[in-house]
Structures are given as structure tokens and as C-alpha cells.
Amino acid sequence: MVNRxxxxxxxxxxxxxxxxxxxxxxxxxxxxxxxxxVSLPQLDYAHWKALFxxxxxxxxxxxxxxxxxxxxxxxxxxxxxxxxxxxxLRLVLYAVVILALVSFGTWSVQILxxx
Numbered sequence: 852m853v854n855r856x857x858x859x860x861x862x863x864x865x866x867x868x869x870x871x872x873x874x875x876x877x878x879x880x881x882x883x884x885x886x887x888x889v890s891l892p893q894l895d896y897a898h899w900k901a902l903f904x905x906x907x908x909x910x911x912x913x914x915x916x917x918x919x920x921x922x923x924x925x926x927x928x929x930x931x932x933x934x935x936x937x938x939x940l941r942l943v944l945y946a947v948v949i950l951a952l953v954s955f956g957t958w959s960v961q962i963l964x965x966x
Contacts, residue, residue: 866925873922880915909963916959920952 887908891898902908927948935941 866929869921869925873918873925876918877915877922880911880918883911903963912963913960916956916963920956924948924952 887902888894891902903912928945931941931944931948935944
């Protein structure tokens, strides 16, 4: 008889679903962004600014950035759980990644709403 040892925090299904949903959001945004980019008459500053001045584009980009941050967090956290065995080091790495992702998210919002 095999004794099955249950370890971890049972993130499996939630992580899998978060990775898939955020990947779909990022793929759809990328395709729509490429269509918008191709439809621009010129790739100059004025047209670029006009593209991101539209609220729809700002919110879509914000959704993309949030999806990217969640996707990154789930992936990096799973890598750390699998390959970084010392708990103290893992917690320090978690804190560093969380701080980086929060600062990147804040910076993205600041850039989007300064246009």
C-alpha cells in the first residue's frame, strides 16, 4: 500500500486557471493592439499619443498589465516553491518579487494616466 503524503497549499487548480485566463487576456490584447498599430496612418508621437488617449485603450492596457503581473507572480512563485528549498530564502525572494511587481504595476498606471 502506498501512503500518499499531502504537501503544499493546494494552489494547483487556482494557479492553472489563473495562468490560462491571464494568458488568454494577454493574447487577445496583443492581437487587438497589433490591429490598432497596423491601422495607424503613421507611427509618430502624435498618433501614438492619440491611440493611448482613448479610455478604451488605457483600460485594455491596464487589464493587460494586471494580467501580466498576476501571470508573472504565479509563475515565479511556483518556480520558487519547486526549486528554492530554504524557507527563509524563499520568503525573501517572495518579498523582492512582490515589491518589484507592485512597483512595476504602479509605474505602469502612472505612465498610462500621464498621457
